[in-house]
Amino acid sequence: MADESPKEVAEASTSNPPSDTESPSSDPTPSTSTPQPSEAQTRLDRFKALQARQKASRSANLKETKTEQTRQATDPALLTQLERRRATASHKLLKAETADFERKRAWDWTAEEAAAWDRRLEKKARHRDDVGFADYTQQARKVYKRQLRDVPPDVAAYEKQKKEAIERAAASGGLEIVETEDGELIAVDRDGSFYSTAESTEFVNSKPEKAAVDRLVDDIRKAEAARMKKRRERGLEDDTGGDVTYINQKNKQFNDKLARFYNKYTSDIRESFERGTAI
Incomplete structure (x- = not known):
């Protein structure tokens, strides 16, 4: 190194520049991508979301429970009575x-x-007066009207x-269709066999549908259930067919108590009286 001339040293330094003097374009560019979250962080976020949902569900359930408890503690009949009094x-x-x-x-309101x-109001008053028993004809009429409603x-x-x-x-000739001057069609019964009379027996050939028969059976069952309910209310379900020692239900209750x-x-x-050995 001592034998080298200053000129050779200058040329060597010019041909091999230091690394810190290199152009910026040759430097590697830094990475701009964000780091991916780890699996533990993802599971932690999901756990926190589940905790938030659980807290919201508990709050909603508690609110609904308090509302239901308040509703059950309040007597609906009392509320209805208070509302009626307020309206009156x-x-x-x-x-x-x-x-x-x-x-x-x-x-x-309009006139109609x-x-x-x-x-x-008139119909309601008439029905209110018609509740009691008058005679069997009126009772049958009320039953018939109730059946028509049902x-x-x-x-x-x-x-x-x-x-x-x-x-x-009309096809068999028993009924004649006549057209009037106004274009109205009128059915004329020539021999009197079409329209029913007191002596007509054509209804025996009528076969009811299955739905109508089922409806009749249901009506009979409902009537039987209502009869048995009234019988139970009168205390007649325990009758065994023995000796009748009473004249009405009050007397029967008194005899049972005795x-x-x-x-x-x-x-x-x-027992002695029944055997005939009583003195």
Whole structure:
């Protein structure tokens, strides 16, 4: 190294520059990608989400439980009674403060609505007066009306059967269809065999549908259930068909009470009377 000239040293330094003087373009670029979360961090986030859902569910359940407990602790009959009293008091107060209250209140209804309401009140009063037993004819009428309400008539099926019967009668010649001047069709019964009379027996050929038979069976079962319910209410379900020692239900209850307390003392006397050996 001592033998080298200064010129050679300068050339060597020029041909091999130091590494820190290299151009910036040759430096490696730093990485800009974000680090991926680890599996433990992902599981921790899911666990926190589940904890939040559990807390929200507990709060909702607690709120609903308190609401249900409050509702069950409140008597609905008492609430209805209080609401009815409040409505009655409001009505009376408004009636006392307003002159000609009934006439002004009627302004809110039409004439048809007022007439329908009057008919409804009249019907309600008539039904209220018709609750008691009058005679067996009226009782049968009430049962018949109740059955009509429970089993509404099938008007569509009736019209269909009527149309088919008219067509059959017209085809057989027993019924004549006459057209009037106005274009209206009138059915004329020539021999009097189409329309039913007191002597007609055509109804025996009618075969009811299965649905109608089932409806009749259900009605009979309901009537039997109602009869047995009334019988149980009167205390007649324990009748064994023995000797009748009472004249009505009150007397039967009194006799049962006496038997419960005194049978152990009077059993020998009664048996002696039955054997005919009593003195």
